[in-house]
Amino acid sequence: MSALESGRRAKSAVTRDFYVFAVRAAQDPQAMLRVAGLFAQRNIVPHQLSCRTSGSSLLIDVEVALEAPEIARLLLEKIRSIVCVERASLVEGKV
16 A cells, blocks of 8 residues: 555545534625635635525525634634625534
8 A cells, every 4th residue: 555545545534523614694795705714714615605685685505524622613714804894604414
């Protein structure tokens, strides 16, 4: 087995928690980009990112697998601090 294969197996053997960030924001053209940017700053690629309108708000859902719950809590606080975000919540599960 090559070093690359064993590295991939070790990485996939790490238990990750699965999180869904649910965000309600003002209908600002930059709202989704600001939320996505927080994940990009930490080099995290979401499993799924969706955005839709609801009345005068944007509903943004971000699904991501993370190794530490502290990262999820930090991201949630950063999302909540975005000016156009009205509210944000977090759902956790296991992958």
